[in-house]
Amino acid sequence: MAADALPPPRGLIAHFTRHKTLANIVLVMLICAGLAAMPRLRAQFFPDSIVEEVTVSVVWDGAGAEDVDRAIVQVLEPSLLVVEGVEATESRATEGVARITLEFEPGWDMGRAVDDVEAALTLAGDLPEDAETPEVTRGVWRDTVTDVVITGPLSVEQLGRLADELVVRLYAVGVTRTTVQGLAAPETLVEVPAVNMIAHDVTMAEIAAVIGAEASTLPAGDVAGGAARVRTGQEKRDAAQIAALVLRSQTDGTKLTVGDVARIRVEGVDRARAYYVGGDPAMTINVARSDKGDAIALQHEVEAAVAEMELTLPHGVTIDLIRTRSDQITQRLQLLLKNGAMGLGLVLVLLFLFLNARTAFWVAMGIPTSMMAAIAAMYVAGMTINMISLFAL
Structure with a gap:
């Protein structure tokens, strides 16, 4: 009895086996796709885990935690819970402060979210009279790329100016998320002992009103059709100028000044935090990226800006x-790359031992081809080069 004839080959694999060049064309296409996608893949340390948050804070000085929870949190929370896109909420009431954090769905328009939260606050119930206006803050996701340290035998103020110059240089090349650490804005403190307020019959509110009125100039209109604006007065922010401010004129013709009832001192830029390298003061600039940033590309921009400034x-x-x-x-x-090259070399050695050169070469080409195909697939899927994806490769 004659053997039954085999059915003709069908399907995708059969088409590849019958075609002389189709497999080679696909191989070249996969390699080209991987090479084209490789420089476009963003690099980062770990995959981004972005949480879109909006925080509502209300300050109520002198109130206990229970009062804050009852009069603020329980009043605002029902209106905030119905904001569209809210996925979870977290409320916290402490002494004098209420804080409600809203977590939104991934990919939600946060500009719209802030507007919706502000609209919900206007529809909420009345807050205590002494409570301040609710403050809405949008959380900004950031991931540290590097820290830049500037140090030398200079004053903190001079190092601060150098740090500001570097920040400007970084901004010019597209590095916008920078934070300078190691200095703070100068601060003038006015300390009024209670015994002085009693002796001179003056209150803190009166002192604050006088200082606030003289600390800034006042608008007085404009000229040339609005091309220039006129301001009156003179800013008085120096310690000596503040001390000379007049609180009131006495019946005997003398004047009671701020310096008569208060101690005024100016704290410098290094009052809150100071960094040192050895014995020299230092400044640090934290450079971070957004969820669309490339860590390696940003690093190269920072290195170039630093080299130019040096x-x-x-x-x-x-x-x-x-x-x-x-x-x-x-x-x-x-x-x-090292492991891939080593693996390719070992495979080539083993293949050439047991197969002819032509067959061994085409079998070995599967290693770089699969690598390039995986990189192209990562780019299409929106993945990034990070510690986890590198381990998988």
């Missing part, structure tokens, strides 16, 4: 980059 630095001042996460990503990429 040419104009005073003697003894240095700029160093620390806690650089992109270095770890780059090292993992190099390790990936």
